[in-house]
Amino acid sequence: MIRVLHFVSTPAIWSGVMSVIMNYYRHIDRTLIQFDFLCFSQCEDSYADEIASYGGRIYYVKKPGSSIEAMIEMNAFFKKNKGQYQWLHNHEVYLSLYLWKLAEHHNFGNFVIHSHTTRYSDNWLNARRNQLLCYPIALMRSNKIACSIAAGEFLYGKRMVQQNKVFVLYNAIDxxxxxxxxxxxxxxxxxxxxxxxxxxxxxxxxxxxxxxxxxxxxxxxxxxxxxxxxxxxxxxxxxxxxxxxxxxxxxxxxxxxxxxxxxxxxxxxxxxxxxxxxxxxxxxxxxxxxxxxxxxxxxxxxxxxxxxxxxxxxxxxxxxxxxxxxxxxxxxxxxxxxxxxxxxxxxxxxFGIERASVALQRYYLNEGVK
The missing domain is CATH 3.40.50.2000 (Glycogen Phosphorylase B;)
Known part of the structure; x- marks a missing residue:
């Protein structure tokens, strides 16, 4: 069985990103592929019970970059779980370089970045910060997913999309x-x-x-x-x-x-x-x-x-x-x-989830875009 660790800020029900992930989690063949979650923001109204019912786990850490303690905690998590996962699926794109380096250092498995939007942030200061943090993505040896062509072009550039180096995975539904x-x-x-x-x-x-x-x-x-x-x-x-x-x-x-x-x-x-x-x-x-x-x-x-x-x-x-x-x-x-x-x-x-989940399943099993 392939285990995928999704890195996402929160498992909250109100999170649009989690809604997308959970749609795929419900329909993917869980005898072949299992999801776990690494988050840094806890909440009461979450998908925790549903995730547990599917055999998944949620781990919580301090927000990366928030303190030296947070860095130590993240490093300890990756060290402890080395060999447990075949994929690290990152949904927090501004943390891609940091996570990629951790994954490389600990030989953590395939690394994929997932673009969910066409803007870095609503907040001007956060947008400039995130833009700077995302510049190295173009140079990283990583797999790349986007929820649309527009989201792919935004984060990875038109050339990457045109050369089929980005897997466009629509936000599919039942x-x-x-x-x-x-x-x-x-x-x-x-x-x-x-x-x-x-x-x-x-x-x-x-x-x-x-x-x-x-x-x-x-x-x-x-x-x-x-x-x-x-x-x-x-x-x-x-x-x-x-x-x-x-x-x-x-x-x-x-x-x-x-x-x-x-x-x-x-x-x-x-x-x-x-x-x-x-x-x-x-x-x-x-x-x-x-x-x-x-x-x-x-x-x-x-x-x-x-x-x-x-x-x-x-x-x-x-x-x-x-x-x-x-x-x-x-x-x-x-x-x-x-x-x-x-x-x-x-x-x-x-946009039907049945076919889309099979496509994602193949992506994981085939180790990304070839």
Missing amino acids: CQKYRFNHDKRAEIRSSLSIQDKLVVGHVGRFEKQKNHDFLIESFYFLKKQYSKSVLLLIGSGRLKLTMQQKVKALGLEGDVFFLGQQNDIQDWYQAMDLFWLPSTYEGLPMAAVEAQASGLPCFLADTITKEVELLDTTKHLTLKKGPEFWALEAREKVNIIKREDAWRKVENAG
């Missing part, structure tokens, strides 16, 4: 799980008393990247045009309170639902009529794939790769024209309701 369900739609809408409403939805953490300011302002203008409309916001995050205050200031308190983190996210897509994702950047947003699998017409910011445009009803809109433009465009989508077969189209576009 498409049939998101298949449109009339009964679930009626149930969710009834529970919120929004049966006769135009329902705009969004799934994402309340962080700067997701651009909730723009989203809420767009809905404000839509509400002016179409009074029977509501906005469902699913997710948690640091800016949630700020956005709640913004909703109150705009007089939208009864029309915007802050639904928090939801485990049955596939059910909530059924209740929506439109899906908006005005992110300032993304690698390849899983929420957009999920929304399309449920047949939702989607508005995606033009900052998001067109690789995720999987249905005819999906549209990339510029952020430069402002929130009112998004609201005007939304009115044209109100009557689009045929959604039943969308999941098959998304699956056939290469």
